[in-house]
Amino acid sequence: MKIKKGFKLRPIGDEWMLLGEGADQVNFDKMITFNETAAFLWQQCEKHKGDVTADMMADWLCDEYDVTRDIALEDAKLIIADWIEIGIAV
């Protein structure tokens, strides 16, 4: 999985929002609300730049949160499927 370009994660209020952003336009129409974990994973993906697997995501989750490897992997798979479905990753 690879996150698509043209989005930027912004903290708005108490939440995280993923907004469609071009060079000079910010699109609040393509606004997706992220929870803390999703925001963390998105930031990790941005840092990583290349392809990301569910295994890699599970590692990041285990390093950051108190979670078992099995649950982390399951969550990672779900989030990847979700991001692909809503069109913010391929």
Next chain:
Amino acid sequence: MDNDILIPEMGALLQQGRDVRFTPSGFSMRPFIEGERDTVVLRKCATFRVGDIVLAQIPNLQSPITNPQYVLHRIIAINDKLITLQGDGNLQGTEQCTTNDIYGTVVQIYKPNGQTKCLTRGRIWFYLKPIRRILLKIYRKLLKLQNNTL
């Protein structure tokens, strides 16, 4: 998300010189902007003209403590720094604010199919005010017909 959080965020981006695109809600800008359907692009402009559609914060004069009201309406009068706004779809009722309360000006209106709408200054519409009620009724009927055939 709450307008009280989103709109100031949009305002900050506009202030930085970025354009902001969003879908307004409500029907007060009919027939020029259909709420929850059309999208608009806002830009921070240094000057304002009568006929501009702007996103503004209307100070709540009765109770400054309660949240301000936000409107995307057309400028119908400018008196030095005092701006009078009215929704194209409103028969009565105007709002007043200062130039400082304006976040940005609409520079583009998009239909759901991605085509742009002609950005008019609403001058003819302004002079049609006495028969606005009838025109809006016809518009609503046409919109209903269009939705039924889709």
